[in-house]
Amino acid sequence: MIDTRILEITAELDTAENIVIVPHKGPDGDAMGSSLGLYHFLKDKGHTVHVISPNDYPHFLKWLPGNEEVIIYESEKEKADKLISEADVVFTLDFNHLSRCGLMQDSLMTSEAVFVMIDHHQEPSDYADYTYSDAKMSSTCEMVYRFIDKLRAGKKITPQIATCLYTGIMTDTGSFRFASTSSDTHRVIADLIDKGAKNDQIHNNIFDTNSQNKLQLLGTALKNLRVNKDLRTAYISLSQEELDQHNFKKGDTEGFVNYGLSLEGIIFAVIFIEKENEDMVKISFRSKGDFDVNKFARAHFDGGGHINAAGGRSDLSLNDTIVKFNRILPEYKEELTK
Numbered sequence: 001m002i003d004t005r006i007l008e009i010t011a012e013l014d015t016a017e018n019i020v021i022v023p024h025k026g027p028d029g030d031a032m033g034s035s036l037g038l039y040h041f042l043k044d045k046g047h048t049v050h051v052i053s054p055n056d057y058p059h060f061l062k063w064l065p066g067n068e069e070v071i072i073y074e075s076e077k078e079k080a081d082k083l084i085s086e087a088d089v090v091f092t093l094d095f096n097h098l099s100r101c102g103l104m105q106d107s108l109m110t111s112e113a114v115f116v117m118i119d120h121h122q123e124p125s126d127y128a129d130y131t132y133s134d135a136k137m138s139s140t141c142e143m144v145y146r147f148i149d150k151l152r153a154g155k156k157i158t159p160q161i162a163t164c165l166y167t168g169i170m171t172d173t174g175s176f177r178f179a180s181t182s183s184d185t186h187r188v189i190a191d192l193i194d195k196g197a198k199n200d201q202i203h204n205n206i207f208d209t210n211s212q213n214k215l216q217l218l219g220t221a222l223k224n225l226r227v228n229k230d231l232r233t234a235y236i237s238l239s240q241e242e243l244d245q246h247n248f249k250k251g252d253t254e255g256f257v258n259y260g261l262s263l264e265g266i267i268f269a270v271i272f273i274e275k276e277n278e279d280m281v282k283i284s285f286r287s288k289g290d291f292d293v294n295k296f297a298r299a300h301f302d303g304g305g306h307i308n309a310a311g312g313r314s315d316l317s318l319n320d321t322i323v324k325f326n327r328i329l330p331e332y333k334e335e336l337t338k
């Protein structure tokens with residue numbers, strides 16, 4: 001669609017004064033990178049732009065250019081609702097269903113703004129006036145780069161924009177190693193470096209700013225690792241008590257689930273994290289190859305995502321969630337062992 005309707009979007013943008021950009025709840029590097037990359041681009045064009053995140057996000061993203069301008073919906077609801085009601089255009093980035101922005105959903109649903117979705121998750125719902133959806137893309141950041149390119153504005157990519165977009169491509173591709181990393185992704189990355197993204201500094205800001213508590217929490221997570229060799233599956237759990245012992249901060253468990261996949265022969269890895277204050281267990285699923293964790297998360301754990309990375313939740317206790325998981329797993333024997 002984006003190719004055939006880019007002129008319409010250009011016309012909408014020409015008359016738009018107020019623009020709101022929304023990433024998904026629990027924003028990751030791609031959600032924040034794409035939101036802030038687009039923020040700088042549209043602001044430089046002369047629009048009044050606000051990024052409104054449904055909730056807070058991890059410390060390792062708080063250096064991104066424009067971070068101090070981000071409004072957190074959960075803590076500034078009134079101000080955010082006003083901005084949403086006054087918006088001419090709303091961009092929703094890195095999610096495929098309005099329910100992914102939590103409490104903000106109601107306010108967005110009553111907005112009369114023109115909605116533009118840019119997203120790389122499967123099965124987009126159809127709330128937007130313009131839907132740029134492509135599940136083959138490495139990241140929403142790569143799509144924002146292409147969006148800017150289609151507006152014939154590639155020359156307008158500043159070092160700030162390049163830094164934001166580089167960050168999200170790097171985090172969503174596991175530092176350029178997942179199958180979603182195409183030769184075109186590398187061409188985009190090369191151009192972003194040319195335009196001022198400092199790859200070494202960005203990597204350092206994201207990956208080398210751990211706290212001692214986080215590393216020791218990783219130690220606990222790895223001690224809790226369980227392996228089902230026959231079904232090529234590994235899972236980790238973290239209880240609320242274990243999180244508390246290590247003074248858990250948002251983002252501290254980022255990437256833990258991938259350790260299961262680093263085991264030889266394992267193609268399906270899961271982490272279960274008890275969230276006592278939300279009365280649920282948050283689950284992350286990762287896979288290698290054809291095993292579709294998006295399908296698995298949708299079918300059993302009220303979630304979704306991509307083929308190789310998805311999330312979900314459970315209202316059962318941590319133990320009962322793991323029991324449920326182990327009961328379901330054998331149903332997938334054929335797909336896991338083929």
Ligand code: 5GP
Nearest residue numbers: 284285302303304305306309310311312313
């Ligand atoms: P993570 O495990 O890192 O939280 O998420 C992995 C992928 O699954 C991301 O693309 C994320 O957007 C998606 N995802 C995570 N949790 C949920 C969920 O509860 N519902 C849906 N539909 N997608 C999710």
Ligand code: MN
Nearest residue numbers: 030094140172
């Ligand atoms: Mn993404």
